Amino acid sequence: MELADISDLLDESHFPHILCAGCGHGIALRAILQAIRKLNLPAERVVMVGGIGCSSRVVGYVRMDSIHTTHGRAVAFATGIKLARPDLKVLVIAGDGDLAAIGGNHLIHAARRNIGLTVLCFNNEIYGMTSGQYSPTTPPGSMSATSPYGAIERTFDLCRLVEAAGATYVARSTVNEVFILTEYIGRAIAHEGFSFLDIVSPCPTYFGRQNRLGDPVKLYESVKDRTVRAKAATKMSAEELEGKLVVGEFVRKNPPEYTAEYRRLVAARGGK
Amino acid sequence: MRRELLLAGAGGQGIILAGVILAEAAVRQGLFAAQSQAYGPQSRGGATKAEVVISDREVLYPRVERPDLILLLSREAYGHYGQDVPATARLVVDSSFVSDPAPGVLSVPITETVREKLKRIIVANMAALGLVGALAGVVERSYLEEAVRGRVPRGTAEINLEALGLGYQMAQRFMGVPGC
Amino acid sequence: MKTILLQGNEACARGAIAAGCRFFAGYPITPSSEIVEAMARELPLVGGSFIQMEDEIGSIAACLGASLAGVKSLTATSGPGFSLKQENIGYAAMAEIPVVVVNVQRFGPSTGMPTAPAQGDFYQTRWGTHGDHPVVVLAPWSVEETYRLTIRAFNLSEVHRLPVILLMDEGVGHLRERVELPEEGELAVWERPKPKEPPDLFDPVAHAGEEVPPMPPLGAGYRLRVTGLVHGSDGFPSESPETVAKLLRRLCGKVEGKPELLQAEEEGTDDARVLVVAYGSTARGAAAAVREARERGLPVGLFRPVTVWPFPEARIGELAAQAGEILVPELSLGQLSREVERAAGRRVRSLTRVDGNHWSPGEILAAIEEAGGWS
Numbered sequence: 001m002e003l004a005d006i007s008d009l010l011d012e013s014h015f016p017h018i019l020c021a022g023c024g025h026g027i028a029l030r031a032i033l034q035a036i037r038k039l040n041l042p043a044e045r046v047v048m049v050g051g052i053g054c055s056s057r058v059v060g061y062v063r064m065d066s067i068h069t070t071h072g073r074a075v076a077f078a079t080g081i082k083l084a085r086p087d088l089k090v091l092v093i094a095g096d097g098d099l100a101a102i103g104g105n106h107l108i109h110a111a112r113r114n115i116g117l118t119v120l121c122f123n124n125e126i127y128g129m130t131s132g133q134y135s136p137t138t139p140p141g142s143m144s145a146t147s148p149y150g151a152i153e154r155t156f157d158l159c160r161l162v163e164a165a166g167a168t169y170v171a172r173s174t175v176n177e178v179f180i181l182t183e184y185i186g187r188a189i190a191h192e193g194f195s196f197l198d199i200v201s202p203c204p205t206y207f208g209r210q211n212r213l214g215d216p217v218k219l220y221e222s223v224k225d226r227t228v229r230a231k232a233a234t235k236m237s238a239e240e241l242e243g244k245l246v247v248g249e250f251v252r253k254n255p256p257e258y259t260a261e262y263r264r265l266v267a268a269r270g271g272k
Numbered sequence: 273m274r275r276e277l278l279l280a281g282a283g284g285q286g287i288i289l290a291g292v293i294l295a296e297a298a299v300r301q302g303l304f305a306a307q308s309q310a311y312g313p314q315s316r317g318g319a320t321k322a323e324v325v326i327s328d329r330e331v332l333y334p335r336v337e338r339p340d341l342i343l344l345l346s347r348e349a350y351g352h353y354g355q356d357v358p359a360t361a362r363l364v365v366d367s368s369f370v371s372d373p374a375p376g377v378l379s380v381p382i383t384e385t386v387r388e389k390l391k392r393i394i395v396a397n398m399a400a401l402g403l404v405g406a407l408a409g410v411v412e413r414s415y416l417e418e419a420v421r422g423r424v425p426r427g428t429a430e431i432n433l434e435a436l437g438l439g440y441q442m443a444q445r446f447m448g449v450p451g452c
Numbered sequence: 453m454k455t456i457l458l459q460g461n462e463a464c465a466r467g468a469i470a471a472g473c474r475f476f477a478g479y480p481i482t483p484s485s486e487i488v489e490a491m492a493r494e495l496p497l498v499g500g501s502f503i504q505m506e507d508e509i510g511s512i513a514a515c516l517g518a519s520l521a522g523v524k525s526l527t528a529t530s531g532p533g534f535s536l537k538q539e540n541i542g543y544a545a546m547a548e549i550p551v552v553v554v555n556v557q558r559f560g561p562s563t564g565m566p567t568a569p570a571q572g573d574f575y576q577t578r579w580g581t582h583g584d585h586p587v588v589v590l591a592p593w594s595v596e597e598t599y600r601l602t603i604r605a606f607n608l609s610e611v612h613r614l615p616v617i618l619l620m621d622e623g624v625g626h627l628r629e630r631v632e633l634p635e636e637g638e639l640a641v642w643e644r645p646k647p648k649e650p651p652d653l654f655d656p657v658a659h660a661g662e663e664v665p666p667m668p669p670l671g672a673g674y675r676l677r678v679t680g681l682v683h684g685s686d687g688f689p690s691e692s693p694e695t696v697a698k699l700l701r702r703l704c705g706k707v708e709g710k711p712e713l714l715q716a717e718e719e720g721t722d723d724a725r726v727l728v729v730a731y732g733s734t735a736r737g738a739a740a741a742v743r744e745a746r747e748r749g750l751p752v753g754l755f756r757p758v759t760v761w762p763f764p765e766a767r768i769g770e771l772a773a774q775a776g777e778i779l780v781p782e783l784s785l786g787q788l789s790r791e792v793e794r795a796a797g798r799r800v801r802s803l804t805r806v807d808g809n810h811w812s813p814g815e816i817l818a819a820i821e822e823a824g825g826w827s
Contacts, residue, residue, distance in 0.1 A: 044673035068679035076510035080517025109506035271499035306629035333740040
């Protein structure tokens with residue numbers, strides 16, 4: 001797979017960026033821009049909507065319409081944008097804390113409506129911006145600033161959560177497998193209905209350090225060790241899958257998209 | 273001219289709709305009118321109150337302060353709004369629910385009459401409206417009929433108008449009675 | 453002119469449509485649900501968009517998204533829901549996104565009494581969200597005024613690029629009364645400033661000196677950069693003291709010291725020895741009492757703020773200088789009274805009420821007589 005030139009999509013005017021050395025989010029952003037370029041999408045047809053958190057800040061580094069919203073509400077802002085402008089590709093970029101904790105309600109309801117948003121969760125299994133507190137995806141037993149004796153809460157499998165809520169494209173990948181990741185992002189953006197991609201993107205500064213996982217390279221290796229492809233996972237027992245990251249595409253279907261349904265309703269009532 | 277009317281009963285009796293239609297009829301007639309209500313968070317059960325103020329001038333204070341006519345369609349409403357009624361107010365109760373009103377209260381079997389004549393007590397609120405319309409005497413029947421047609425569910429205008437007529441009939445026997 | 457019987461909440465929805473509102477996101481809550489229902493019915497008929505969101509926070513967030521796309525947006529709620537919307541009201545102020553938020557006040561705090569009238573959100577409408585911020589709050593006293601003020605709320609929100617709150621109360625929202633609605637096009641409708649430059653020549657920094665910079669819609673190639681962080685005119689976050697102070701002062705300057713935002717009605721204030729100050733549905737009883745007092749020859753006046761924020765402090769100060777006593781009836785424990793005292797520079801007679809009922813003309817008249825020494 002060849003890398004396209006994406007320099008016109010990236011706004012470097014305010015570099016250095018806020019991301020730490022070794023953070024996976026830059027890899028994920030590059031994969032997003034690669035996917036947009038490969039789809040030949042004009043930049044003015046794409047809106048990037050972020051919430052609050054490290055991942056949400058990457059929307060500030062693109063040369064496209066970018067809306068950095070309030071904590072947890074990116075999906076709700078994006079819902080309004082998509083309903084007002086169904087012709088636009090509306091991408092939501094936010095983290096696991098933003099999407100699955102404070103913004104969980106918007107996430108599941110957007111999935112239920114099958115509104116044509118592309119939600120890209122930069123899942124670093126921690127609250128990075130606020131210095132490393134546990135999130136809904138922090139594995140049990142992990143150390144964090146608010147689980148100093150080890151996390152005891154069970155985690156959300158975000159892919160299964162949105163699948164149950166009605167999402168029509170659901171996949172997971174990691175920043176360790178950039179070409180697959182880029183491919184999935186492209187499919188998620190091209191998808192008409194609600195698409196969700198869980199992008200595992202490690203946080204060396206807070207998750208890695210507090211859990212003594214070593215330097216970023218070692219942390220990425222630990223993610224690799226936890227990664228299991230969906231097909232292989234079907235042959236594994238629940239015990240064997242404990243703590244693993246199952247990657248692959250889980251849902252691909254095409255029921256009617258919400259804003260298209262709404263415009264049909266308007267047309268039937270004589271509205272313009 | 274300012275007339276203040278208070279209608280009260282149980283939730284689900286259609287008290288508010290009756291009040292809205294009365295106010296709308298007044299507006300159709302060229303008068304000024306205001307309608308407000310009080311009810312619990314659930315729109316059924318509990319006591320419901322509709323207030324209607326009709327005037328030939330702009331209505332500044334839109335609520336009932338000194339009622340001219342009070343119509344009560346349930347025991348609970350009678351207990352609540354039927355006591356300490358100012359001497360200037362005419363008090364009417366539906367005797368189908370209020371069996372032992374105080375002396376001087378006009379007692380009319382509204383719901384019973386509707387049950388007997390129309391078999392559908394759901395339109396008893398329109399009979400109550402006819403009764404109030406006739407007793408209040410400020411809104412002409414033709415405007416009330418117009419407003420009923422405009423406000424009731426499609427296909428139910430005729431039975432609602434019949435009930436309204438029953439209310440006017442019931443009022444007949446009180447016309448000319450002292451204090452009425 | 454159409455003369456009809458109309459409910460306050462319905463009038464709000466009709467006013468919104470007349471103002472060019474084509475997006476509504478909301479969540480049902482008593483006593484404002486009729487606005488949600490009316491918008492669900494009417495918007496598809498004019499090609500607009502309606503969505504019932506999963507919660508109150510999502511509702512205002514969706515409105516802000518739609519407004520960024522260039523569509524006039526409305527959300528409506530009541531007490532508990534208004535509390536939930538506060539963070540994004542602040543976002544609208546910071547990111548300069550036009551939006552109209554209706555709060556049909558009900559009895560609080562908390563769930564309180566959903567169908568009982570109250571005026572306890574007076575200060576919340578001004579200071580509900582954190583941080584210094586601009587906001588305009590308009591409070592109608594009648595159904596017809598609700599219609600007109602909804603249009604004005606959109607107009608002000610659009611041209612100043614800020615959140616405008618229509619502060620209704622249950623006594624106005626659920627009231628049905630005779631109204632005379634203007635014909636379509638009779639009331640002026642204003643639009644937000646848009647850049648005259650095409651996208652490739654548009655530079656937000658070139659508009660840095662303007663009090664209300666132009667607002668390009670997203671999806672048109674302008675590369676909007678929107679954030680709730682303090683930012684420079686280029687839209688990038690900044691913590692430079694100079695940039696921060698400049699932004700905050702410009703935002704708040706949109707409403708501070710702007711007499712053209714102030715709207716009020718006065719009756720008999722020229723010779724008033726007793727001045728009554730009331731807003732919203734409470735002003736109806738107050739006006740009836742003042743009129744009756746004047747018919748009896750008593751020197752009593754009514755000042756009714758229609759724009760309640762920014763507060764008309766200069767005019768109240770003038771009136772206070774000539775009036776003997778100031779009487780402030782309200783459906784709260786002295787919120788309006790406190791603000792009138794601040795403007796008047798002295799104590800007022802506060803008529804507070806928190807029993808779920810309205811002040812009647814008779815009760816206010818009795819207080820007027822007592823205040824004037826006429827009883």
